[in-house]
Amino acid sequence: MLTFKNRTALVTGAGRGIGRAIAETLARQGVTVICVSKSAESCGATAAAITAAGGRAKALAVDVADGAAIAKASEELLKEFPAIDILINNAGITRDGLLFRMSEADWNDVLTTNLTSCFHWTKLIGRPMTRARWGRIVNIASVSGVMGNAGQANYSAAKAGMIGLTKTLAREFATRSVTVNAVAPGFIKTDMTAGFVENAEASAKILEAVPLRRFGESAEVAAMTAFLCSEEAGYITGQVFNVDGGMAM
Numbered sequence: 001m002l003t004f005k006n007r008t009a010l011v012t013g014a015g016r017g018i019g020r021a022i023a024e025t026l027a028r029q030g031v032t033v034i035c036v037s038k039s040a041e042s043c044g045a046t047a048a049a050i051t052a053a054g055g056r057a058k059a060l061a062v063d064v065a066d067g068a069a070i071a072k073a074s075e076e077l078l079k080e081f082p083a084i085d086i087l088i089n090n091a092g093i094t095r096d097g098l099l100f101r102m103s104e105a106d107w108n109d110v111l112t113t114n115l116t117s118c119f120h121w122t123k124l125i126g127r128p129m130t131r132a133r134w135g136r137i138v139n140i141a142s143v144s145g146v147m148g149n150a151g152q153a154n155y156s157a158a159k160a161g162m163i164g165l166t167k168t169l170a171r172e173f174a175t176r177s178v179t180v181n182a183v184a185p186g187f188i189k190t191d192m193t194a195g196f197v198e199n200a201e202a203s204a205k206i207l208e209a210v211p212l213r214r215f216g217e218s219a220e221v222a223a224m225t226a227f228l229c230s231e232e233a234g235y236i237t238g239q240v241f242n243v244d245g246g247m248a249m
């Protein structure tokens with residue numbers, strides 16, 4: 001059991017996959033979780049599951065690609081919650097394609113949803129955290145941002161950007177005991193990867209590059225993320241933790 005002192009967390013992309021696993025893992029540790037996703041149905045389902053299991057959660061549908069919507073949601077949340085101590089920037093999308101075939105719209109959609117959203121949330125939720133002199137921010141990056149990945153120029157750039165943002169904010173917030181770290185998952189079984197995880201030929205090819213020779217589980221990413229949010233991780237900041245079966249050694 002990790003130590004959490006009556007904390008509240010905001011998890012983006014909490015409706016499905018890795019974000020849902022993070023929300024549920026934190027809730028099991030006694031953390032109150034604000035579950036954000038694009039659709040009200042998916043964040044509502046996660047919040048309902050947490051509540052049914054005896055935890056505390058609130059669902060909030062916000063399009064993280066919309067800076068004004070994030071500002072409005074943050075303002076309301078900061079009135080409702082005396083403190084939001086933990087921020088998990090997890091919402092993300094892919095729009096894959098080789099560079100010469102990638103449209104500007106696909107570039108912009110991925111950068112805005114995956115990276116610019118972190119800028120907005122961290123600016124708004126991070127400020128009261130620094131005032132309170134305790135906080136945890138975890139950005140869910142990707143092995144693609146660490147190693148690069150053909151067909152993912154937009155996604156790799158966004159994820160590498162999250163890593164740069166993580167290291168810079170770790171330095172900016174350190175004197176306020178707010179830690180900022182990144183988790184870089186490899187191939188995890190979620191809706192995002194279902195297309196090739198369920199394709200035997202594509203799977204076999206991918207797994208050749210994974211030393212542990214299997215896909216990861218959302219719970220395995222959530223376990224690392226929850227640790228980074230705990231009291232016990234207070235001396236860790238500005239780091240990137242790969243949860244990738246050994247891909248990016």
Ligand code: NAP
Pocket residue numbers: 012013014015016017018019036037038039040042043062063064065090091092093113114140141142143184185186187188189190191192193
């Ligand atoms: P997923 O199953 O596709 O779930 C994505 C979640 O993000 C959903 O809850 C979705 O909301 C939310 N989301 C997407 N766009 C949003 C928007 N504009 N506004 C608000 N919420 C939005 O994805 P996942 O596989 O769990 O991935 C989670 C994170 O891990 C992403 O940042 C992804 O890049 C990263 N990652 C994943 C893998 C992997 O192998 N799966 C590997 C490395 C990194 P709705 O439910 O409302 O649609």
